[in-house]
Amino acid sequence: MSQSRDKSGGLKLIEIEGGPRTHSGHRGLDHEEPLIFEQGAPESTGVDLPEVGDFTDRLGGLARQGPTGLPGLSEPEVVRHFVRISRDNHAIDMAMYPLGSCTMKHNPRLNEKVARLAGLAEVHPLQPPETAQGALELIDTLAHWLITLTGMPAVAMSPAAGAHGELCGMMCIRAALDARGESRQVVLVPESAHGTNPATAAMCGYRVEAIAADPRGRVDVAALAERLGPDVAGVMLTNPNTCGLFESDIVEIARLVHAAGGYFYCDGANFNAIMGRVRPGDLGIDCMHINLHKTFSTPHGGGGPGSGPVVLSEALAPFAPRPYVIREGDGFRLVESEHDPADDGRAFGRLKGFHGQMGMFIRALTYMMSHGADGLRQAAEDAVLNANYVRAGLEDVMSLPFPGPCMHEVLFDDASLKDTGVTTLDLAKAMIDEGVHPMTMYFPLVVHGAMLIEPTDSESKASLDEFIALMRGLMADAAAGDVDRFEGAPFHAPRRRLDETRAARQPVLRWRPPAPAEAAE
Amino acid sequence: MSVIKFTEDHEWLAIDGDVATCGITVYAQEQLGDVVFVDLPDVGQSFATGDEAAVVESVKAAAEVYAPIAGEIVEVNSTVAENPATVNEDAQGGGWFFKLRIADAGELDGLMDQAAYDAFVEGLE
Numbered sequence: 066m067s068q069s070r071d072k073s074g075g076l077k078l079i080e081i082e083g084g085p086r087t088h089s090g091h092r093g094l095d096h097e098e099p100l101i102f103e104q105g106a107p108e109s110t111g112v113d114l115p116e117v118g119d120f121t122d123r124l125g126g127l128a129r130q131g132p133t134g135l136p137g138l139s140e141p142e143v144v145r146h147f148v149r150i151s152r153d154n155h156a157i158d159m160a161m162y163p164l165g166s167c168t169m170k171h172n173p174r175l176n177e178k179v180a181r182l183a184g185l186a187e188v189h190p191l192q193p194p195e196t197a198q199g200a201l202e203l204i205d206t207l208a209h210w211l212i213t214l215t216g217m218p219a220v221a222m223s224p225a226a227g228a229h230g231e232l233c234g235m236m237c238i239r240a241a242l243d244a245r246g247e248s249r250q251v252v253l254v255p256e257s258a259h260g261t262n263p264a265t266a267a268m269c270g271y272r273v274e275a276i277a278a279d280p281r282g283r284v285d286v287a288a289l290a291e292r293l294g295p296d297v298a299g300v301m302l303t304n305p306n307t308c309g310l311f312e313s314d315i316v317e318i319a320r321l322v323h324a325a326g327g328y329f330y331c332d333g334a335n336f337n338a339i340m341g342r343v344r345p346g347d348l349g350i351d352c353m354h355i356n357l358h359k360t361f362s363t364p365h366g367g368g369g370p371g372s373g374p375v376v377l378s379e380a381l382a383p384f385a386p387r388p389y390v391i392r393e394g395d396g397f398r399l400v401e402s403e404h405d406p407a408d409d410g411r412a413f414g415r416l417k418g419f420h421g422q423m424g425m426f427i428r429a430l431t432y433m434m435s436h437g438a439d440g441l442r443q444a445a446e447d448a449v450l451n452a453n454y455v456r457a458g459l460e461d462v463m464s465l466p467f468p469g470p471c472m473h474e475v476l477f478d479d480a481s482l483k484d485t486g487v488t489t490l491d492l493a494k495a496m497i498d499e500g501v502h503p504m505t506m507y508f509p510l511v512v513h514g515a516m517l518i519e520p521t522d523s524e525s526k527a528s529l530d531e532f533i534a535l536m537r538g539l540m541a542d543a544a545a546g547d548v549d550r551f552e553g554a555p556f557h558a559p560r561r562r563l564d565e566t567r568a569a570r571q572p573v574l575r576w577r578p579p580a581p582a583e584a585a586e
Numbered sequence: 587m588s589v590i591k592f593t594e595d596h597e598w599l600a601i602d603g604d605v606a607t608c609g610i611t612v613y614a615q616e617q618l619g620d621v622v623f624v625d626l627p628d629v630g631q632s633f634a635t636g637d638e639a640a641v642v643e644s645v646k647a648a649a650e651v652y653a654p655i656a657g658e659i660v661e662v663n664s665t666v667a668e669n670p671a672t673v674n675e676d677a678q679g680g681g682w683f684f685k686l687r688i689a690d691a692g693e694l695d696g697l698m699d700q701a702a703y704d705a706f707v708e709g710l711e
């Protein structure tokens with residue numbers, strides 16, 4: 066079903082499955098919403114601006130000569146547009162969102178309430194620090210929680226997201242090696258690590274080499290030990306890894322890396338599985354970023370921004386980027402440059418404008434303080450319990466590449482779909498019809514047709530039971546040869562199956578106005 | 587008829603004198619699914635065995651294509667860069683990636699022939 070407009074701009078009557086045709090093209094509350102650029106008119110506006118009188122152009126001839134091309138709409142038209150298109154999208158506020166490794170947990174409304182307190186919401190990063198003591202204390206308190214939870218001596222607060230945190234950690238490692246006068250060239254990344262890890266290492270100028278996973282889905286320690294040497298700057302490992310498994314040899318891995326003179330980066334994207342249970346500082350890691358937007362419940366996946374503070378070992382802490390908050394006398398202040406008497410000049414520089422994602426700091430600290438240490442521990446335990454409940458509910462009809470128990474997410478492969486004619490992609494599309502967001506698919510690459518399911522601690526037993534039931538139903542349909550409901554899926558979404566191949570081969574990356582000839586007709 | 591060799595990373599080489607034409611195997615393109623992007627090396631670049639020489643991206647994954655043997659690039663197939671579907675349609679023919687001037691013919695002995703590669707793929711299923 067699709068809407069089309071005739072040449073006069075009117076709506077054509079269109080066929081709608083399962084009901085009479087509508088004159089508007091809409092289906093009840095399900096509106097067919099055009100792009101905002103296809104609405105309104107450039108000359109109309111929602112604001113009443115006075116006419117510009119005589120003025121002197123001080124732009125040196127660079128003033129805009131023609132219209133901006135922005136659509137002109139009234140405020141209600143704009144509000145309706147964005148509300149309508151938001152209804153076409155999945156969201157954690159609508160239904161379960163078991164997207165593996167993304168930790169789509171509920172964003173508590175208390176976080177939002179606190180972030181909107183005027184004293185926090187209206188603080189500006191350029192106001193004098195003596196007038197922003199509460200904000201600086203909040204950053205310092207959050208840093209204290211992160212240090213305590215991870216058992217690490219220091220934290221860099223400014224990185225703006227997970228991959229930015231990785232970059233910060235790897236730049237600390239590079240700075241530490243530079244300070245030692247060493248130019249190690251290689252970073253080792255296990256196959257079970259997050260996909261961003263190799264990109265980060267490459268961006269820092271390192272050559273990336275992969276380390277194989279062993280048959281248990283964990284790092285092959287023997288292969289790692291064999292490869293370590295004087296050319297290896299460090300190892301980047303994700304724990305728990307993207308197979309949803311705890312890297313049980315992590316202490317030995319840390320010992321081996323350090324013995325070879327390298328540093329040990331741990332991707333903390335999955336810290337939500339172990340917070341309150343395991344302190345990364347006790348495992349021998351040198352740095353780890355923490356996704357506040359995953360583990361500590363701040364919005365992401367369209368609701369962001371993210372925030373990725375990095376905890377650092379004694380060896381790396383001196384190289385952390387500026388600015389940072391220090392306690393001085395009865396108050397707090399920011400150290401912003403190497404000329405500050407509190408700074409020893411070893412920081413690798415500045416990573417971000419201003420001081421970090423303040424709005425996310427507020428939400429994350431609210432989550433921590435409202436849960437307390439025991440509540441955070443329980444959140445981790447519930448995340449692991451929920452993933453194992455899903456595993457136990459599905460393992461007889463889906464196939465596990467690695468035996469359980471798992472951590473906060475469960476990885477299936479597509480062996481159970483073999484010879485059914487249904488692929489991992491088809492199954493994911495059918496899940497859209499069932500009203501849940503699909504799991505992560507085809508990642509990690511270490512298993513065939515991967516399906517990575519992370520229910521998070523947000524889901525109740527009733528919600529998990531419903532999910533397990535729908536997945537069992539779909540697997541039964543696949544086994545019974547009902548290929549049509551998969552190949553055609555999704556049937557009930559605002560749009561049917563998209564042509565991903567054509568979208569990638571011939572991407573249309575921006576809207577362009579219709580050609581003048583067409584527009585004139 | 588030139589000699590065809592294979593690697594465990596699912597690259598194929600057709601050897602013609604001191605030049606090897608390289609691409610990814612039919613099995614590799616099946617596993618990747620629809621190929622949407624190919625990044626080729628520059629003519630004149632030299633690679634050691636196992637160096638990343640090209641990148642292939644599909645709707646499912648991005649993968650490196652390694653230099654199966656050491657050598658210098660003498661020609662690249664702009665067809666696969668312009669029309670990546672060629673890799674799916676004719677992986678071991680018109681979908682070739684690059685031609686290498688073979689640095690050490692002795693390296694070829696370490697690669698698999700068709701029968702050995704078929705058995706290797708069978709073992710993966």
